[in-house]
Amino acid sequence: AQKVTQAQTEISVVEKEDVTLDCVYETRDTTYYLFWYKQPPSGELVFLIRRNSFDEQNEISGRYSWNFQKSTSSFNFTITASQVVDSAVYFCALSEALAGGSYIPTFGRGTSLIVHP
């Protein structure tokens, strides 16, 4: 069975601080995908990243970076120099890699990030 744990229920930081959101996963699959999504207070979902299990290279996109560590089954997400607009619930998700690149993601419970001005 697959499981995603986001142990941090809520994180509160002051603007310009760096913040790391933890994601630990469990799977027996050898090939899988990991995802991060953002849900701002307005409620919509925003896809942030999908990472394949065979690609352990860390990824950076502007102020966002992701650290994938197979050895610790973690896929942590860091926001550098946080801004108020980063305030949102962030969901980590995991899926077995299925035929044709499709997936059935299992989501974590989310981490609520509050960035204070």
Add this chain to the structure above:
Amino acid sequence: EPEVTQTPSHQVTQMGQEVILRCVPISNHLYFYWYRQILGQKVEFLVSFYNNEISEKSEIFDDQFSVERPDGSNFTLKIRSTKLEDSAMYFCASSEGSGGSSNQPQHFGDGTRLSIL
């Protein structure tokens, strides 16, 4: 920028009634998805759809649920006989590709809030 649109934004239905949630994916996208989020809880994958058929579905997506692409633009989710526990926010998403080794971002609609009375 093209976007995924969902209608209605809020649907109120009596228990036992059928409901159809509508989505217009981005026009050149080939993969379509439905997710749901019960209020205050984590996001759950329902179904993915490609080439006019379901490619993957979760355990939640039982016989009460069906999806259809009735024409070249709409992608619908039907719940045949609604239950109280179907009350949730339903998100539609689309993507150009299924993924694999490259990032194929999903684009989400703003969601339809379904309230079952």
